[in-house]
Amino acid sequence: MMTKKDTSWIISLLICVTVATVEATNLEQHTVIEFLLQKVAELERNQQECSNYQSKMLLELNYVKSKLQDSERRISELEAIVYVNRSDDYTDNLIAPLEDEPVDKHVGENGTRVRTEDTFIKQTSEHKRIRSNKPGNGIRERREIASKHIAFSATIANGGPAHINAHETVRFDTVLHNEGNGYSVQTGRFTCPLSGTYFFSLTLMISPGYYTAVQLIVNGQVKVNSYAHGYNSFYDQGSISIVARCEAGHNVWVSMRDGSAVYGDFYTSFSGFYLWGDATGSR
Template identity: 25%
Template sequence: MEFRALVLLTLLGCLSVESALGQRGDMDIGELMAKVESMKYLEAKLNETEKLQSDLEALEARLNATIDELSEQRAEMDRLKKENKDMQMRLNATEEEIEKLKQSGGKADPQVAFSTSLANSGEVYKGPCTDKTLVFKQVFSNTGNGYDQNTGIFTAPVNGLYYFSFSTYGYNTHLMGAILMKNGIRQVSTYEDRSADGSDSSSNAVILQLADGDKVYMELWENARVFGNLNGHTTFSGFLLFPM
């Protein structure tokens, strides 16, 4: 609008100057009409220019709005990319777990544990004897069925690390003690010679790495004797720590 006013004032000034400088008292009507038409033309051009300027400003506003929208869309795209990356990582982890389950036959880690005592009724004196294997008849638990109460032998159902503990009790008439055996080889033991206090007790424990099918059981020492009743003085227990 300021530009338009400036142009109109300039044209009016030119007309006034020409009128003042003219030698004739009156301006030629034709020439005046031509100048009026010229001013109308210029005013139309000014109106057109103003409209173009307004359109340009509107276009610039829309362009700025589009730029802002694109910036928001880019930020949203970056966020979605990050979420997609996180989801891909979780998916990969899930696929790895599924593959592990497939390789293990879809089974969870096995559960193996047993706990036994020598006597399931009355009183039992075991030893001295030729068959020195102790058969623990009172079975408190036998998860995984690794322990055989008919033979006294625990058979490992899977490769793994196992924990075993045992206790022995006896009277001073005989040597008291037993040996934990693995596939016929001595591992750890309890041992008490005859003493004057009337009875002896002892306990021990061990962690063993076993392969599927390895056998663990208890044997008496040579010329030894142990005693058991429902009070559970002589015991044998074990469980799987974790498979390997």
């Protein structure tokens, strides 16, 4: 039979076991949480390292891209130089036989051969023909075209509505700018000095009670129309702008579609400029 003392001892033992079990459970949970926190920190470090590596790779890629573009530009320049040099050799090889060939059978006082006037003219003309047709002139011509600036702007200075018949050219009597001398006040037309792409714009004013309808014509073809109508006591203004491909010598002008009037006093203007040339550099 268990005594009271034995019972107390058993109870104490159970309490110690229970406390030990709880403490062990708490310790295990703490260990798991600490482990998870370490893993999270490790993942964050890995993510940061990946982000840094990605940024570094992008910087290196942009650097390589820039160097590649520089190399392509340099290759293009070298190809142009080589092409021009080869064309010069080609011309020299064509001209050399002409220079070595006996010019004629005439002999001077000191025993040397001399050229007659006819022979000199013939060989000089041949030299010019070969040099003008040799390869590489296209490259030089493109460089020459690229260095040219072509632009014009003209307006109608005379005030008040000026009546213009149908299909008649609108003449802008005052030149504000005419680099390249393409615009003519006498004809009211712009003649393209070079083949390429151009930009043209037109602004026209109309007085109250009048209307106007005009056309922008490129090389005889109507490209765009513009219309303005002054109602009651109000003025009206119309405008158009286009980009057009033109050959050297093409004319561009403004024509009255219907017989009417335009208002001057610097409110009506016609402008244009050269954007870029042909790939072949043709004039």
